[in-house]
Amino acid sequence: MxxxxxxxxxxxxxxxxxxxxxxxxxxxxxxxxxxxxxxxxxxxxxxxxxxxxxxxxxxxxxxxxxxxxxxxxxxxxxxxxxxxxxxxxxxxxxxxxxxxxxxxxxxxxxxxxxxxxxxxxxxxxxxxxxxxxxxxxxxxxxxxxxxxxxxxxxxxxxxxxxxxxxxxxxxxxxxxxxxxxPDTRADAALNVVLALSVVLAVGSVGYAVMVPPDGEQFSAIYLLTEDDDGELVADGYPAEFVRGESKDVIVGIDNHEGERTAYTVVVLEQDVEVVRNETASSGNTTVTETIVRDQRELDRLQTTVAANESWHHDYTLTPTMVGQNQRIVFLLFPGSNVPTEPSMADTEYSVHLWVNVSESSGGNTGLAPRYAPARASS
Structure with missing residues (x-):
């Protein structure tokens, strides 16, 4: 006191x-x-x-x-x-x-x-x-x-x-x-019942808050850009680069794992070729397959995100491979188990961009750019 x-x-x-x-x-x-x-x-x-x-x-x-x-x-x-x-x-x-x-x-x-x-x-x-x-x-x-x-x-x-x-x-x-x-024994008994009811009610609410029902646990990775008004939008991704040129994107992570989680984002640059899969194709249906001819790791980002929180990071993208339809892949790995040479098969969370990279500002091959909007898998 x-x-x-x-x-x-x-x-x-x-x-x-x-x-x-x-x-x-x-x-x-x-x-x-x-x-x-x-x-x-x-x-x-x-x-x-x-x-x-x-x-x-x-x-x-x-x-x-x-x-x-x-x-x-x-x-x-x-x-x-x-x-x-x-x-x-x-x-x-x-x-x-x-x-x-x-x-x-x-x-x-x-x-x-x-x-x-x-x-x-x-x-x-x-x-x-x-x-x-x-x-x-x-x-x-x-x-x-x-x-x-x-x-x-x-x-x-x-x-x-x-x-x-x-x-x-x-x-x-x-x-x-x-x-x-209490005035009577009946009042005393009612007081005890009331006290026990209050304790039970508080305990039930506390348990419901402390131990929420199990739901779907997942993470998500996505790319954003900033528009003219300073708002973050899922549009306007950079698609044309000159070798050595840098452009900014915003990498986002959502944590729905139910607990604080450490993440590693691996940024890969891939030279890919899209070919027809003769085995899977039949009749009028054509199935294509993406083959990675060459791959380079550009960067690794590490962060920790609290449960049900999001993380946004301004990332400067600088491709090094020259060519049309280069694929920039962002792989998300929850936890610390990250392969030495990761690929899209190693994680269920990824997002990618298609970009064209020319040797110089006048060295574009003239091919139409192939671009797929960024998408996150979860």
Missing amino acids: VAFRSLWLLLPRPVRRLPADLAAVLVLVVATNVAALAPVLRETPLRVPLGLAFVLFVPGYAFIAALFPEAGASPAVDGEASSDEPETGWGTSLTARDGIDGLERVALSFGLSIAIVPLIGLVLNFTPWGIRLVPILLAVSAFTLIATTVAAERRRALPPDERFRVPYRAWIAAGRAEMLE
Whole structure:
């Protein structure tokens, strides 16, 4: 207890003076940012409940707290106030309702959060940052912290007996009395059953989150380019090169393996020939076969991608083989088992480009370029 009090005193005085509900909002914002961005924690299920509360409740609650700093009264039946309710702000029985009561705050918090977060995303969509995890996280956090600051200042400006408060001490005392000092044995038995039901429900939800049902596990590799507006698109791939010339593509990896996975991308340059397969061809059906006449390894890329995350890498492609219909292959190998001389038969994940490479800018053979759009197999 002494150590906790010492740590508490280390906090800035404005933070220590925050009301309990606003301090909880601040703690949730910090905890969500840590769970979403910390290298180890972001791979755990902890960020699921924190993220849901952060998106669906916290921004709206902070905004409502800024709008209504004063205590509110619950609606009384027939306009009469009950004298048994404490004037705490959560269920106070003032006849004049200057503020809103606790249930109204909760309902409005959910509704406003559902409205505020999409609006923030809409604004970010027209900025260079776009709708991504970090910009959304920082924008919602900034909005919530600003609203919390305004709420705290507006509450301090009110007389103490008019400020909204969450009567958590009364709730704790009532719960303790109900659980430890039941009136009858039947109440005690019901309390035990209720406690066991809550533990069972929490355990079931926790197990469902921690151990999700097994689904299809796979990885994917793909190529993208950047258009004139700076957007990533699966189009406009480079097809014409001069020997020694470099052009940029973006290599993408999606990890759906269910766990953090290390990847190796092997970039191959192949001189291929497409020939007719006489054995498989029959009648009007022609079956072709691609034969690799020569192959060179251009590069190897290594990275680690978290579960259900994507990785994009700007790659500078520089072919070295001269000729028409050269094939540039990107092979994806999950894990560390990468063959010394890999080929497309060694992995189920690959993507390729068809390019023409001339000796010089005027040395093109004049043949029509053969180009197949990039495709990923999974």
